[in-house]
Amino acid sequence: MRSTIDAPPLPDAALARLGAALKAAGYRFTTVTPATHERVNRRPGNALGRSLTDVLGWSRPFHPGALPDEVVTLLDAAGALRRDGDVWSSMIRVSSYDGELFVHSAFPPDAPDAVFFGPDTHRTVDAALAHLAGQAVVPERIADVGTGSGAVAVAVAKRVPQAEVLAVDVNPTAVRYARVNAALAGTANVEARRSDLLADVPGEFDLIISNPPFMIDPECRAYRDGGGPHGHDLPMAVIGAAVHRLASGGSLVLFSGTGITDGRDPLLAAAADRLSGTSLRWTYREVDPDVYSENLDGPAYAHAERIALAVLTATRTQGDH
Template identity: 40%
Template sequence: MDAIATDGLTVSDQALLDLLRHLEQAGYAFVTPTPATHATVGLRRAASEADALRDVFGWSRPFSRDLLEPGLMQLAETAGVVRHAPEGLRLAIRVSTVDGRLHLHSAPTRDEDAVFLGPDSYRYVRFIRQALGGSPNLRTALDIGVGAGVGALTLAALSPSACVVASDVNHRALRLTRLNSLHGGLPLDLVHCSGLPERPDGFDVIAANPPYIAGKGKRTYRDGGDQLGAALALDWVREGVRRLTPGGRFLLYTGSAIVAGHDAVREALQVIADEGGLHLTYEEIDPDVFGGTLRQEAYREVERIAAVGAVLTAP
């Protein structure tokens, strides 16, 4: 693809890009754990000079103004991401390393438009890489519900000549994905929409890591709808397989609520595959994720939530 256009960047956008550049030059790296681990470790202490960058930009610990060097503090303030809290200053964003690239995403929050990145993101990237192999020859690819952009950027890195479309209903997600794309030097075609974008041509690959928790939170990155969180994923698959080119693949990473040993997601995907003449491969990537969710009333019959990966290949 052509070089990424930087038209329309705001002062805040440019400050965030400069911040990413500064962190990369400083050798910054951070792996984002589960929210429970993040909360436990984050409460152990305040930010310290010994590990200031990871404390502030990774662990979201409170910090004092003089902890960061003046230039970096100025960039954070220009970007509008500094928040005042009783215990000190905090940032509204985090920066995490995925697939060797830095990604902006939301700090821990309950905001409806939070931009998620966490352990599912790492499993999703690994799943895409394993499903597609080393250097797939793609012309067009789509990542639905792009979030912070980890899937779309992986597709772009695997097939640099492909047109990779990244869609999301969340404007904040598209903004951060654009900045992550610019920083990584991997062009993306960003589309604001719910579900699949309207495009006349099909896609060689469609990838999706949809929300899969059935809950009351109304957070777009978590709420997977009915069927114990599976409804959104299945809707995307039903629509998406009709948009594949011959031999194209739909890569689905999601969660399946297992009830009495029964995997309803796998069975529903097999029905979709049989009806459309597609080939389905399916695996459990992690047998037990989001265990705390089982305390919710909606999950009273669920014995575990499995992270699963499915590939549906068009004839």
């Protein structure tokens, strides 16, 4: 198929046009964990990409002519095409979820500004929507802290189109992708902004949602490393921001994880200590007892018997501040 593009568009416009073209083509791809991704790509016959999902989902290199010309032109215009002789590769992936498409970083997401999307994105959306469904009052102002691809902000904004939804991230690449993805989804009530947690945005919020990095990562990758000896520095910083920035009756939904040692949950202990004496009522629920087990083989989790996922929900009592 020959390209019908007359002039190279600006990078963000190119990504938006690429997303629109993929939607029109019925593109779908479910992004898996990095461990699964690596295993599948190691299979015989999976070294090179021959289709849109091979290249834009599985991040397989490809030869010229494997993809439609228009897709290659848009990748190039967006600054997302890497050429190494006659072997090319995409620097982005595109995932489908909740009826929408989301641009994020290619596999492996090792760059300092990598933007992650995966199963935890789905889990965070599920937790946020479950919380929304149980609320008697619709939130008017919502923040998705550490938005990444913007998938959580978009999913919430679709359910409460009258709300102002801020998708904030300290990573400029994440802000860029979130802005493009919100436009692709048609969620005009999402505003993507650069902010270190909530430090660079004003006001209070009726709902704060966050899935911050929570792993102990020896490579200190920004999308993955939660900081501190347990990977809890960022989750705890999000809790601290919520203590100060939730409006009366407002809630925090925090999706996070922790290494469990001898049956002890250090994230639960740290959260209980931080929330003690505040006006926030909170619950903590382990939602998956055993994930990312490949990390137990490394020194970072040599102390842990398992890695668990949890959802913490904290609500400021109506009338308190």
